[in-house]
Amino acid sequence: MENFIEILITGLRSGSIYALIALGYTMVYGIAKMINFAHGDIIMIGAYALYVFIELLHMPVVPAVICTIAVCAVLGICIEKVAYKPLRKATPLAVLITAIGVSYFLQSAVLLIFGGTPISFASIIDSKALSLKIGSITLSGITIVTLAVTTISMIALTLFIQKTKTGRAMRAVSEDKGAAELMGINVNRTISITFAIGSALAAIAGILYICQFQSLKPTLGALPGIKAFVAAVLGGIGSIPGAMLGGILLGVIESVSKNVSGELADAIVFGVLVVVLLVKPSGLLGKNKTEKV
């Protein structure tokens, strides 16, 4: 039983990180109707940026974290402006290939600057000092911080999208770009804000991720990126609660299957995706779209 709870908690921890990343995929998809395959690499940039601010510039933790988030948000806006905006009216395939290109560009740029050998980077969270013992179960500091930060981020995002005028503009643009524009909404600005928020969430995920794995390499964003994409599809791409649910579900399934068989864990995770998509092609919380004739 205790073992099971521990597995569950591990799953929740990685799942909430997947959820944060998945939110970026789903928001960008909702508004720009594209899959930003470079999103995983924003996580990587976030991890490296934190390393630069902490280890090379010797900044205190809080300003370093804020700067990391800012760097990723600005990077997200720049990527959209330079790479995706000129393709707004292009075929989806062209945009997809561009996104993959951006992904390789970011990885290569980091490879060029920092080299390919993994850099070890100690966690900025003091895991022992923050740990909590409930009965016979010990929650590590990193688990507590991860769960707290992701929960706060998700609540803040939901409030932002539901209750502020920028959030309303985002919902309007994602539903009908043309009508929103005719109501005076600046669509370009709204898309920029979406990329900034998505990338800021990826930066937070990157920070939490690197605190856990403590080793930097240029491809570190690939696997969490692709798993979060799976999570977004699982939950129903375009749906914000779907991304949260999908991420957490994926983390828990992964954690449980790792316990069953370490080698088969990823196969089980992707197997679940296949099954869900067979039963409900639009994802768990996605809307079934019926094409109007």
Place this chain on the structure above:
Amino acid sequence: MALLEVKNLGISFGGLRAVDQFHVSIEKRQLYGLIGPNGAGKTTIFNLLTGVYKPTEGSILLDGISLVGKGPAQINQVGIARTFQNIRLFHKMTVLDNVKVALHNQIKYSVMEGVLRLPGYFKREKEMDKKALELLEVFNLHEEAGIIAANLPYGKQRKLEIARAMATNPKLILLDEPAAGMNPNETEELMENIRFIRDKFEMTILLIEHDMKLVAGICEQITVLNFGTELASGTPDMVLNDPKVITAYLGE
């Protein structure tokens, strides 16, 4: 000077001449009708006026400001709002939020104020709620403010579209077949609403309509369009009795 001055407006799609040498001049507070058979180019003109299409030639002046080359969002801010032939509400949002989206440029606060929920945020949001409810009340929709727009009955969706367009604080409002699909009672009520917003908000209105009763009942001036060009123009009595117009509608 007229509020809207359109001169020599034209657009071609490939070889097709959709609108050719279109002129119109609409005075402030006028109720102007644009009619014509299907495919005559009426909606194309709306799309040209709102910046959805870029004209091949011609000029559009609103209150002396040239609109040619401006995008839809900019044109909306200069002062043109519209509704759509096939209703294009934000269907997943509430009735209130639909109107509040359109208040985007009227009541402003920064993104940061919204994220951090500073006092300015609550004040402005309250202001928005009040303004949106006032507008909904004009169309007798205030009791449905919390409903998801897709769940409104058809006639009310059409009215909500007008309320939403009004919320952008336009000088000129373009209504694309506002009575389409309405029953006679609803059409009657809609005519009242259109007259009311003209009088209360001193609005200038240009509408496309097939319902001749509505057009003859409320429009002061009419232009008839056929094959992208003006066929006739004048008061409803003049125009609707013009043999050319009758031929265009009913055939020889």
